[in-house]
Structures are given as C-alpha cells and as structure tokens.
Amino acid sequence: MSVPMGPRAREAALRRLAEDEFDVLVVGGGVVGAGVALDAVSRGLSVALVEARDLAAGTSSRSSKLIHGGLRYLEQLDFRLVREALRERGLLVTRLAPHLVRPVPFLLPLRHRVWERGYVGAGVLLYDTLGGARVLPRHRQLSHSRALREAPGLRSDALVGAIQYYDAQVDDARFTMTVARTAMQYGACVTTRAKVTGFLRDTLSEGGGQVVGALVRDLESGAELRVRARQVINATGVWTDEIQRLAGASPGSRGSVTVQASKGVHLVVPREKIRLDTGLILRTEKSVLFVIPWGPHWIVGTTDTPWDLDKVEPAPTRADIDYILEHVNAVLRTPLTHDDIEGVYAGLRPLLAGSAARSQTVKLSREHAVIRPEPGLVIVAGGKYTTYRVMAKDAVDVAVAGLGQKVPASVTDRVPVLGAAGFEALRNNRRRLAGRAGLPVARVEHLLGRYGSCVEEVLALVEADPGLGDPIPGAEGYLKAEAVYAVTHEGALHLEDVLVRRTRVFIEERDHGLVAAPVVAALIAPALGWDDDRVRAEIDAYRSGVEADLAAQREIDDTAANAVRLAAAAPADQVA
Structure with a gap:
C-alpha cells in the first residue's frame, strides 16, 4: 500500500518543516523538483520539498505530453542531448514507469x-x-x-x-505527482501551497551568509515557517530568475543563469x-x-x-x-x-x-545547467521534461559536494515510480479486477494506465462505496472514486487541482468541467473538511477561472490576453 498524500499527511509535513533540519530542501514541485526529491531521498538523505501552488501546476502539466528524444535536435547536430533523452525514454518505458x-x-x-x-x-x-x-x-x-x-x-x-x-x-501532470509521491514513499516531506519568501543565512559561517534554509509561508493558513536545511536546491523552472533575485543574485551576472x-x-x-x-x-x-x-x-x-x-x-x-x-x-x-x-x-x-x-x-538551448551561486544554494534550470531524472541527479550531485560527507551515487535509474511494481501482473488480471469491482474491463484498463498497481487502492474505495464506481456526470471518462482518491492520496487541495491536473476534465470537456464541478466539489468536501460556503467558493472560483481563460482566447495578442486572464485571480488563490 502507498503512503497517502492527504490532508493529514500535509499537517504532519508542516510540523516536520517547522521542527526538523533537512539535508536538502527542494524548492519547486514540477517534474524536476519532484525528481530531485526522489533522487536525494533514495540516496539516504533527509529531504523536504515545498511548492507554492500544486504539484505540476506550471510547465509540468502543460507540455506536449511526449517522452521523446527530440527528432529535430538531430538536425541541429545536438547528438548528446538526443542520446541522453532516448536513454531516459527507454528507462521510463521499460523499467521506471511502464504504466504511465x-x-x-x-x-x-x-x-x-x-x-x-x-x-x-x-x-x-x-x-x-x-x-x-x-x-x-x-x-x-x-x-x-x-x-x-x-x-x-x-x-x-x-x-x-x-x-x-x-x-x-505521458500524462505529464500525473507523472510529476507520482514521482513526488514516490519520494514521499521513501521518506521525503512534500508540501504544496507552501511558498518560499526568503532564505535563511548563517552569518557566522566562513565567508558569511551561507544559505541554511528558507522562509516558507503556508498559503492555506498564512503561517510563516523557518525551514532549516544544509543545502537548498532551487528547481522552479521559469521562476528561476525570481528565486535568484530573492537570494540576492542577479540573473545574467557571473555565477548565475538566465531563463x-x-x-x-x-x-x-x-x-x-x-x-x-x-x-x-x-x-x-x-x-x-x-x-x-x-x-x-x-x-x-x-x-x-x-x-x-x-x-x-x-x-x-x-x-x-x-x-x-x-x-x-x-x-x-x-x-x-x-x-x-x-x-x-x-x-x-x-x-x-x-x-x-x-x-x-x-x-535557445534545451540543455540544462546546474550552478551554485553561493554556498548552500544550488540552482538547476533549463532542460526538457524527458531528461528530468538526469537534471535531478546532476543537481543532487552538486548539493552533495557541499554536505561534506560521503553519500551514495544516484540510484533513480533503478527505482521504479509508484504503481510500476506489479503493474504487468495486474494488467494480466484485469478481468478479475473488473469482476471484483463490478466495473467494465475497459474501465479497469483505463484505471491501470493512470494508477498502475495503485489501482487496487482506487478499487477499494469502490468496494467500500459502490456509488463511487459511477462516472462523474459531465466528465464520464472518470469515476467518482478518482476524485476522492485525488484528495485522500494524491495531494489535491482545491477543486482546480482535481479538474485540471489529477484528471484532465478542464481540457477534455467542452464546458471545461463546469457541469462536473459541483459534483466533484461535493465528493471531495468531506475529506477536505469543507462546509457549504467553502464548496460554493471553490465552484465559483473554478467557474471564474474557466471564464477568464475563454475570454483570453478571444484576444488577438499576448498583452491583451494576459490582462484579461489577470482580471480573474487564480481559483485556488481566491479561496485559500
């Protein structure tokens, strides 16, 4: 059984953030940040990951959803990048994530x-x-x-x-979330809606000012935390420049990167x-x-x-x-x-x-870079989704050099992500699983492609409450149990998290999930402790986001579309 990433797990993670000192603090919950957390924890290091929004809320849920070598890079004679990406593709298909x-x-x-x-x-x-x-x-x-x-x-x-x-x-958002859950399975402390607002420094260290952690704001409660860590790894993608400025470094200056x-x-x-x-x-x-x-x-x-x-x-x-x-x-x-x-x-x-x-x-380059702009802080930037694991390994290698202790080499090329172990055996037994849960075989095959061997946890919800085996009205490609599981096991904290990333209702349904939203909100409310007012606020915030997105698509240029989109705050921000 997997370790649930639900509301109780988040409360425990917040306590750990406040009380423990970690070997590595990872900033950013995209695929690279999740990969860094898994790489570091699988080497025996104590690890925390904080993400300002939801797992994969940025680039890592909005890609072409391909795991590929980059055929066009051959024309640019970038053989090293293509070879590296194809090797990673082979690992993912055969060993690390054959279910995803x-x-x-x-x-x-x-x-x-x-x-x-x-x-x-x-x-x-x-x-x-x-x-x-x-x-x-x-x-x-x-x-x-x-x-x-x-x-x-x-x-x-x-x-x-x-x-x-x-x-x-690959479903990029699900894969990112699954890598983060795998890191948590091995002991990493993973917390979303936790924003870094500054860095802690040891003014008594040699040279002064070594980074020894971060100031983190819990965006759900407003609480401020001082998270101590021996090394901080920034993996925030397009926000890299902002994090460098927060640390006092100027993007483009010596010892920094520009994204x-x-x-x-x-x-x-x-x-x-x-x-x-x-x-x-x-x-x-x-x-x-x-x-x-x-x-x-x-x-x-x-x-x-x-x-x-x-x-x-x-x-x-x-x-x-x-x-x-x-x-x-x-x-x-x-x-x-x-x-x-x-x-x-x-x-x-x-x-x-x-x-x-x-x-x-x-x-511009699809290569990645790992730098140490100052003691205690490592930044990894650039790259492409397919090579996330290599980027993570390289970042942890640099961080390990600053720990002053012997640490095992990376093993993530041999560590399958959650749901991979036993997947093929369960796929061969899909008819038995379907019969046990009272579901069509085709539905179970679909679930296996989303959850792998963790499908048994989803089916257990259906066995306990057969009504959860029904499709979600307005989003019939998904079961009601999947919405509940997204909250109890996959770290979803808001209606948007479920409809946009744990499922893909937002882009797959013509109404972008507006019919499904009230049903899903009611399903997840008990697990998240929402009252009727909070349910209405979540639905209203989601509808506002959908309407703003559609309005932006009617504008002809970036500036006008951006202004329209900004007129509606992000759904989660409205109800946090």
Missing part, C-alpha cells in the same frame, strides 16, 4: 520524392539506434498509398510518402475529427507541429513564442489558435474549425538564454 509512459507511432510526411526520403530516413535511422532507442519498434518507410492507409484524413497532395517512427507519451520563457499552446479536439491511425509530426517554418493521440481526443500543437508576462497563467490567444489551425489544416482533407476545439492550454518552456535574440526562443 507508453509507445506511440508517429507519421512524418515527405514532400520530396528522392532527397528527402534519404535525408530524413538517415536521421530517423540514427534516432532508432542512439541511447536506449532500441526498446521501441524501428521506423518504417511508407509509400504514398501505404501512408494514406495509416492516415486517411490527410490530403493526397500533402505527401509523396512518409516515414513512421515511434516515440512515447527565457517560451510559450507553447496546444489544442484538444475530438478523435473523430481527424482520421488517423497514428500520431503525426509536421514541419513548420518555425519548428514542428504534432498531432498526438490522447484517449478519445487529439492534442495538436505547439507554438514557440517568447513570453515575459504573467507566469502563473500564460494565456493562449486567438492568434495562437489560428496559427495551429492554419498549419494542421494545410494537410487535412477535412479542415478543423474553431467549433471543433474542446480545450486549449498554454505552458511555458524554461529555456536557457544565451546570446540568441529574444525573438528566437526556438533557437
């Missing part, structure tokens, strides 16, 4: 008859053999007619042939709107565009534009949506329209800024 990371075929249309097939084919052949690539099927060369059989929704004149290759897919945020927008459309039996990757004048299978939906994206406005809720605009539609419709027999769109989301990539011009974010 699964192979997906992609079709790469060709437009030129001779040179392009040889040129692109050579690159994809290399992609098949670097790092851990061999764990997935090899690419196939397809003729024009064979390609159209795989993708009948493509225009006949959009290609002369194609290459089909494999990458992998440029790049906005990526994705659309979600129904599966029947695009007739494909495979994912799709298209070249654009700026980057690439993916059409990615997502259950009964497609995810279509992404954009790549610089962003220097509000980082909490980056806003997609009408121009972003039109750009994506224009490029995908250039190859589709039946064009997508605005009416086909079920959901839109925007995320920010934390790119290491160098000498490239601000307008050229597509050319």
